[in-house]
Amino acid sequence: xxxxxxxxxxxxxxxxxxxxxxxxxxxxxLLVNSKKDKTKVLTTIIRELHNxxxxxxxxxxxxxxxxxxxxxxxxxxxxxxxxxKILVSQYQNFTQPEALRTLLNFKNIELKIVVDGNFHAKxxxxxxxxxxxxxxxxxxxxxxxxxxxxxxxxxxSAIENSKLIEETLKEIIYEHENAFIVDEAFINSYEFIYxxxxxxxxxxxxxxxxxxxxxxxxxxxxxxxxxKSLRESNKNKALLISATATGKTFLSAxxx
Numbered sequence: 435x436x437x438x439x440x441x442x443x444x445x446x447x448x449x450x451x452x453x454x455x456x457x458x459x460x461x462x463x464l465l466v467n468s469k470k471d472k473t474k475v476l477t478t479i480i481r482e483l484h485n486x487x488x489x490x491x492x493x494x495x496x497x498x499x500x501x502x503x504x505x506x507x508x509x510x511x512x513x514x515x516x517x518x519k520i521l522v523s524q525y526q527n528f529t530q531p532e533a534l535r536t537l538l539n540f541k542n543i544e545l546k547i548v549v550d551g552n553f554h555a556k557x558x559x560x561x562x563x564x565x566x567x568x569x570x571x572x573x574x575x576x577x578x579x580x581x582x583x584x585x586x587x588x589x590x591s592a593i594e595n596s597k598l599i600e601e602t603l604k605e606i607i608y609e610h611e612n613a614f615i616v617d618e619a620f621i622n623s624y625e626f627i628y629x630x631x632x633x634x635x636x637x638x639x640x641x642x643x644x645x646x647x648x649x650x651x652x653x654x655x656x657x658x659x660x661x662k663s664l665r666e667s668n669k670n671k672a673l674l675i676s677a678t679a680t681g682k683t684f685l686s687a688x689x690x
Contacts, residue, residue, distance in 0.1 A: 437565065441591060448590075460591035465569060467582050475573050475587055476503055476580035479558055482567055483507050486560035489518040490606055491575060494554045496522040496529045499577030501536050512542045519544045521606070521613055522575070523553040524624065531625040534616050546613035547620070553609070556587075559602060564594045568602060634683065654685045 440457050447454040448462035465475045483489060484507065511518070520537060522529050524547055537545050558569040571587030573579040592598045614620060650658060657674055664672050676682050 438593075441565070441593065444591065460565075462591075463589040465571070465573075465585075465587040465589055467580075467585055474581045475569075475585055478589060479569065479580065480504070480507050482558070482560040482569070483511060483516075486516065486562050486567075488516060488561045490559040491518070491520045492555045492557045492559075492606060492609065493521070493573075493575045494523040494525050494528075494556065495574035495576060495579075496520075496533045496537075497576040498530050498533045498536065500575040500580065501533045503577050503580055505536075508537075508540050508543065512540050515542065517542045517544075519546070519606075519610065520575075521546050521548065521555075521609055523547065523555075524549045525551075525553050527624075527628050527631045531621050531628050534621050534624075535618075538616065538618070538621075545616040546610055547616050547624075548609065548613045555609075557602070559606070561594075565591055566594065566599050566602075567591050568598070650685070650688050651681055654681050654688060657685055658688060 437460065441460050443454065443456035444458075444460035444462070447456040463478070465473075465478050467474050483504070520543055522534070522545075529547070534545065534547070537543055556571060556573055560567045560569075567589060568591075569587050569589045571585065573583075573585045573587050579585055590598070653676060657676075661672055674682060674685070676685075
């Protein structure tokens with residue numbers, strides 16, 4: 435039975451009048467990790483997984499620690515035949531190959547990855563009968579994002595034929611159709627790229643967070659200007675000669 439009355443009362447309390455009486459089941463919530471209040475985003479996600487008929491995660495970053503927080507829950511869902519889809523991203527090569535490999539062990543989870551563009555979504559969708567619970571905000575599928583980082587996520591409930599769910603499912607379907615299926619062959623290929631990036635950052639004593647803020651140095655700025663000039667002159671070839679450790683690899687990345 436569709437809980438129209440309960441949903442309307444929850445919307446009234448959540449968005450109009452906090453003093454309005456309603457059940458908590460469909461009440462909109464701000465989900466945060468707070469030591470003071472002893473709350474974690476992870477707690478709500480686990481509860482939703484235990485109560486859903488199917489689930490869809492769409493996150494940019496996936497780590498081993500993130501998978502570890504949900505391993506037991508995923509195993510229980512596999513035993514119960516609850517299926518799910520997880521879409522992650524190769525954006526900035528942050529997603530860990532071993533985390534992908536671990537998720538492949540769950541036969542009830544369809545795993546895909548976006549390899550192009552700056553896919554940076556963070557959403558968790560849970561279907562129960564004819565309604566959905568949607569968590570959307572800043573938390574990726576990492577242990578820190580789900581348990582300790584300062585994160586803001588909004589949880590809302592909606593009926594299957596609502597505008598919100600229609601648009602959410604439309605976006606999910608589009609992204610899934612244009613993503614790559616993750617299998618062992620893909621992971622092996624991606625692992626090579628991932629490890630090369632780690633080596634580069636380590637050799638240059640750069641953390642991943644610092645790498646996101648890298649700007650061209652003096653040599654690279656001049657070279658990029660020359661490359662731009664060549665392209666504007668309809669030239670399709672160029673040769674760069676520069677000393678070791680001046681930044682040719684990063685220059686290539688800046689130009690791409």
